[in-house]
Amino acid sequence: METELSKRLGIEHAIFGFTPFPAVAAAISRAGGLGVLGAVRYTAPGDLARDLDWMQEHTGGRPYGLDVVMPAGKVEGVTEADVEAMIPEGHRRFVEELLTKHGVPPLPAGEASGWRITGWMEHVARSQLDVAFDYPIKLLANALGSPPADVVGRAHDRGVLVAALAGSAVHARRHAEAGIDIVVAQGYEAGGHTGEIASMVLTPEVVDAVGPLPVLAAGGIGSGEQIAAGLALGAQGVWLGSVWLTTTEADLHSRALTAKLLAAGSGDTVRSRALTGKPARQLRTEWTDAWDDPDGPGTLPMPLQGLLVAEAVSRIQKHGTEPLLGTPVGQIVGRMNSERSVRQVFDELTRGFERAVDRVQRIAGRSAS
Amino acid sequence: METELSKRLGIEHAIFGFTPFPAVAAAISRAGGLGVLGAVRYTAPGDLARDLDWMQEHTGGRPYGLDVVMPAGKVEGVTEADVEAMIPEGHRRFVEELLTKHGVPPLPAGEASGWRITGWMEHVARSQLDVAFDYPIKLLANALGSPPADVVGRAHDRGVLVAALAGSAVHARRHAEAGIDIVVAQGYEAGGHTGEIASMVLTPEVVDAVGPLPVLAAGGIGSGEQIAAGLALGAQGVWLGSVWLTTTEADLHSRALTAKLLAAGSGDTVRSRALTGKPARQLRTEWTDAWDDPDGPGTLPMPLQGLLVAEAVSRIQKHGTEPLLGTPVGQIVGRMNSERSVRQVFDELTRGFERAVDRVQRIAGRSAS
Numbered sequence: 072m073e074t075e076l077s078k079r080l081g082i083e084h085a086i087f088g089f090t091p092f093p094a095v096a097a098a099i100s101r102a103g104g105l106g107v108l109g110a111v112r113y114t115a116p117g118d119l120a121r122d123l124d125w126m127q128e129h130t131g132g133r134p135y136g137l138d139v140v141m142p143a144g145k146v147e148g149v150t151e152a153d154v155e156a157m158i159p160e161g162h163r164r165f166v167e168e169l170l171t172k173h174g175v176p177p178l179p180a181g182e183a184s185g186w187r188i189t190g191w192m193e194h195v196a197r198s199q200l201d202v203a204f205d206y207p208i209k210l211l212a213n214a215l216g217s218p219p220a221d222v223v224g225r226a227h228d229r230g231v232l233v234a235a236l237a238g239s240a241v242h243a244r245r246h247a248e249a250g251i252d253i254v255v256a257q258g259y260e261a262g263g264h265t266g267e268i269a270s271m272v273l274t275p276e277v278v279d280a281v282g283p284l285p286v287l288a289a290g291g292i293g294s295g296e297q298i299a300a301g302l303a304l305g306a307q308g309v310w311l312g313s314v315w316l317t318t319t320e321a322d323l324h325s326r327a328l329t330a331k332l333l334a335a336g337s338g339d340t341v342r343s344r345a346l347t348g349k350p351a352r353q354l355r356t357e358w359t360d361a362w363d364d365p366d367g368p369g370t371l372p373m374p375l376q377g378l379l380v381a382e383a384v385s386r387i388q389k390h391g392t393e394p395l396l397g398t399p400v401g402q403i404v405g406r407m408n409s410e411r412s413v414r415q416v417f418d419e420l421t422r423g424f425e426r427a428v429d430r431v432q433r434i435a436g437r438s439a440s
Numbered sequence: 441m442e443t444e445l446s447k448r449l450g451i452e453h454a455i456f457g458f459t460p461f462p463a464v465a466a467a468i469s470r471a472g473g474l475g476v477l478g479a480v481r482y483t484a485p486g487d488l489a490r491d492l493d494w495m496q497e498h499t500g501g502r503p504y505g506l507d508v509v510m511p512a513g514k515v516e517g518v519t520e521a522d523v524e525a526m527i528p529e530g531h532r533r534f535v536e537e538l539l540t541k542h543g544v545p546p547l548p549a550g551e552a553s554g555w556r557i558t559g560w561m562e563h564v565a566r567s568q569l570d571v572a573f574d575y576p577i578k579l580l581a582n583a584l585g586s587p588p589a590d591v592v593g594r595a596h597d598r599g600v601l602v603a604a605l606a607g608s609a610v611h612a613r614r615h616a617e618a619g620i621d622i623v624v625a626q627g628y629e630a631g632g633h634t635g636e637i638a639s640m641v642l643t644p645e646v647v648d649a650v651g652p653l654p655v656l657a658a659g660g661i662g663s664g665e666q667i668a669a670g671l672a673l674g675a676q677g678v679w680l681g682s683v684w685l686t687t688t689e690a691d692l693h694s695r696a697l698t699a700k701l702l703a704a705g706s707g708d709t710v711r712s713r714a715l716t717g718k719p720a721r722q723l724r725t726e727w728t729d730a731w732d733d734p735d736g737p738g739t740l741p742m743p744l745q746g747l748l749v750a751e752a753v754s755r756i757q758k759h760g761t762e763p764l765l766g767t768p769v770g771q772i773v774g775r776m777n778s779e780r781s782v783r784q785v786f787d788e789l790t791r792g793f794e795r796a797v798d799r800v801q802r803i804a805g806r807s808a809s
Contacts, residue, residue: 072804073803074803085803239706239707240705240706258640259628259629259638260628260637260638260640260641266707267707268706268707268771269627269628269629269638269639269659269660269771270638270640271627271629271638271639271640271659271660271661271666271669271670272629272660272666272706272770272771272772272774273706275663275665275666275775276706276774276775290638290640291638291641296644296672296673297640299669299672300640300669300670300672300673301640301669302803303665303668303672303796303797303799303800304665304666304669304796305665336609337608337609337637337641337642337645338635338636338637365734402637402638402641405645406644406645424804425804427672427673427800428672428800428801428804428806430671430672430674431668431671431672431796431797431800432797432801432806434441434442434443434671435441435793435797436442437801
């Protein structure tokens with residue numbers, strides 16, 4: 072599965088795998104794709120360095136990338152405490168009442184929230200970059216908005232390609248003007264932050280908007296047939312995130328959550344502001360229902376909502392409170408029905424792609440392989 | 441573009457074109473696809489017979505189909521007047537106030553509403569079928585729910601294949617159990633009634649659910665690349681509706697509406713209950729905004745909403761009241777930017793399909809045509 076972009080990056084298959092787990096990212100790179108490690112959960116630069124050291128040892132010299140969250144615009148001189156102070160008391164009460172109702176205990180004394188909003192703040196992302204640029208990363212992806220110009224410059228100086236996610240052609244054009252190298256067109260059906268345009272429509276629209284810049288199709292892709300569809304739509308590669316969550320290498324820290332993902336159907340996700348304040352697709356739970364309830368207080372804007380719920384999310388995960396337990400995941404969760412190794416998933420993706428190409432060749436009246 | 445299904449139907453390309461306009465349906469059939477005429481707007485059986493006579497003369501002997509709206513369950517002994525009586529006075533007032541605010545005049549004396557809800561009622565659909573079965577239609581499609589068993593039987597006795605639209609695998613299985621022959625998997629991005637699952641995820645899910653029954657991919661398809669994507673996902677054909685609305689053969693009765701469609705972007709549609717009471721994708725307008733406004737009265741359930749707004753919709757169309765003027769249409773409206781003949785659109789679809797097959801063949805390392 073070779074495109075201009077995959078050749079440029081020196082990978083065998085134009086499959087980009089986003090994951091917060093180093094073991095998954097390394098396995099994707101070893102399998103011939105590009106593993107892209109999500110950095111948002113790292114608050115201490117030392118932790119990121121430790122995991123990038125590990126990546127260096129376990130990718131067998133194959134290329135890999137890093138995904139950060141860095142807004143192009145920034146507010147000077149605002150601290151996390153300033154932001155905390157903007158959260159209404161009623162919202163804090165709503166969180167506590169929800170947790171109490173479901174019997175979710177506090178975190179053990181001395182244990183900090185594992186899921187931190189701080190990774191979303193620019194100074195944290197910048198300290199992550201200072202670490203990352205010491206490693207031979209091949210791709211730097213920015214999950215929200217265009218990266219700042221100086222960051223694009225630093226990446227290019229080091230020969231690192233820069234990618235950014237877009238949910239519309241307008242966003243994609245903005246990224247192109249910011250000098251990035253790859254646009255990830257993230258459709259409505261994707262896990263995490265999404266717009267309203269589905270991949271079938273979004274992918275070619277973004278290709279038209281930014282060509283000849285390469286575009287990756289993201290959202291709704293969890294099989295080789297879906298990869299073929301994304302590539303038929305003009306993408307130079309595909310960006311998969313959800314499908315790795317139920318691999319044996321993933322470390323969700325919660326068997327209950329894995330069980331929920333394996334059992335969920337494609338209709339069991341919701342695009343909700345419950346997690347970050349911006350619409351993000353995730354498992355639908357009593358937690359998202361409570362935030363989306365018109366009779367509740369509603370969500371706060373980013374970054375307040377993320378800050379408000381960070382500790383609660385950690386408590387829910389730690390305690391494994393089934394009705395509240397969720398995670399960002401796309402509609403393809405419906406086909407994530409067994410735990411397999413990254414290698415098995417990857418092999419199935421490439422086999423399914425070959426089958427789909429056979430299929431369209433036959434329909435076009437050409438002999439298949 | 442040949443599949444088992446296209447061979448069975450005797451059509452050159454596995455492209456199914458749904459349209460309320462006989463001239464469009466006939467042109468699709470002449471171009472080598474299957475034109476499927478929407479019957480919901482016909483209230484008098486004589487009108488349908490007149491247009492089917494016309495189709496017979498203008499399809500050059502090529503196959504064509506008919507689309508009706510017929511619910512499997514029915515309520516005995518309920519008249520249109522009974523249903524009218526269930527509409528709250530406040531809702532009627534809301535409609536009148538909206539129309540007055542925008543200066544929409546009444547219909548001319550003696551002129552009935554062109555857009556009638558009656559086509560949605562079973563006895564009307566049945567009288568349409570009595571007419572249709574006198575013609576050599578090849579396909580009978582049902583737009584909402586599974587068709588009743590006796591209708592499926594009548595169709596099969598005449599060698600007519602029966603198709604039904606589904607927005608989820610559960611619906612698709614129900615159709616299969618009802619004995620239908622083809623499932624149209626209608627994704628979130630489609631115009632008209634849709635569920636929440638996008639085509640990229642829905643198509644293969646429905647194929648898995650009802651295989652070996654043939655599945656048509658619908659929703660988000662307006663180019664040959666999108667056709668290739670739908671077929672790569674396992675469909676045996678594609679079902680296109682929106683793309684024909686801006687063909688020169690289409691008769692929207694409103695230049696203002698055509699202009700709106702040509703100008704709209706993929707983000708200018710909304711999935712709203714404003715038209716029928718069930719979520720249907722359509723152009724977003726001040727009309728849909730008013731119904732979706734949490735401070736308004738909200739929509740009524742089907743069939744009340746359709747009955748409530750039928751005359752208002754006719755008045756808006758007749759008068760061409762730009763801010764309120766809308767139509768069911770999918771997210772592909774973003775690429776409907778010029779008026780062309782059905783033949784031109786069709787040729788572009790088949791050429792784009794060939795390009796997309798070339799593309800995926802090359803990516804798979806196989807020589808392209």
